[in-house]
Amino acid sequence: xxxxxxxxxxxxxxEEIAAEVASIKERGEKVPHLAxxxxxxxxxxxxxxxxxxxxxxRIGFKSTLKHLPEETTEDELLTxxxxxxxxxxxxxxxxxxxxxxxxxxxxxxxxxxxxxxxxGFHPANFGKMALDMETFIPATPYGIxxxxxxxxVETEGKHAVVIGRSHIVxxxxxxxxxxxxxxxxxxxxxxxxxxxxxxxxxxxxxxxVSALGIPHFLKADMVKDGAVIIDVGITRVxxxxxxxxxxxxxxxxxxAVSQKASYxxxxxxxxxxxxxxxLLKNTLLARERHSxx
Ligand code: GUN
Numbered sequence: 637x638x639x640x641x642x643x644x645x646x647x648x649x650x651e652e653i654a655a656e657v658a659s660i661k662e663r664g665e666k667v668p669h670l671a672x673x674x675x676x677x678x679x680x681x682x683x684x685x686x687x688x689x690x691x692x693x694r695i696g697f698k699s700t701l702k703h704l705p706e707e708t709t710e711d712e713l714l715t716x717x718x719x720x721x722x723x724x725x726x727x728x729x730x731x732x733x734x735x736x737x738x739x740x741x742x743x744x745x746x747x748x749x750x751x752x753x754x755x756g757f758h759p760a761n762f763g764k765m766a767l768d769m770e771t772f773i774p775a776t777p778y779g780i781x782x783x784x785x786x787x788x789v790e791t792e793g794k795h796a797v798v799i800g801r802s803h804i805v806x807x808x809x810x811x812x813x814x815x816x817x818x819x820x821x822x823x824x825x826x827x828x829x830x831x832x833x834x835x836x837x838x839x840x841x842x843x844x845v846s847a848l849g850i851p852h853f854l855k856a857d858m859v860k861d862g863a864v865i866i867d868v869g870i871t872r873v874x875x876x877x878x879x880x881x882x883x884x885x886x887x888x889x890x891x892a893v894s895q896k897a898s899y900x901x902x903x904x905x906x907x908x909x910x911x912x913x914x915l916l917k918n919t920l921l922a923r924e925r926h927s928x929x
Pocket of ligand 1: 734755776911
């Protein structure tokens, strides 16, 4: 069994990007600039965005955090989005999800200029991805694909089962795994809350991507020997015994499932760190496009 070490791999990717940034600086060109918009004070979002900003600093990107109060109106947020679209120094930006309930997420995502949409959430970019055109691939599925590629995990002709149909992970990874290419060329089944007898389906899977957010959902009896397990779940489970009051766990019963798996991602330290690395890669791509290189 091989652990797919997202922490190590993401550090390697970040070092590659840092080297690019160093040569950009040497040439006296503009360094990539990523902005993040965060509305409110959701604990997990604060952690993710903080981590994105710190990573930018570490590799030499410029970064801007627009932290807006919970009461921000939809119009106020759309004004910030429009300013970011018009700011020539910003190469790309993200609007951290989820947004507060009074704001229409779809409206905001549609307002992000597709050329600055380093999350790849705008329909123009999502559509391009589905049609195999070059675009920004959403960072989490992009991170999973990069992990499979660098660990040389075979996907061709394999039965990949994706659990969860979210726009951020489940839907895009199901498209990417079935695309022509390496990794890709898998036969994909997309399971969701209305799927009947998920266990019968996962037991047939060569590759399982679980993106549900239900701790320990995937048990050993749902997995066949030698399966590749990708755990995208990151749930904070309250634990008064710990200093920060919670611990982080994935969708997979890691201890038992890792006994049967050929490859498996840990949580934390698997898909999570890869997401940030790929967001930075998309920002580098955005900057190259802006400078017409
Ligand atoms: N919330 C959870 N994952 C993501 C992500 O990849 N991008 C943004 N913008 N929000 C998220």
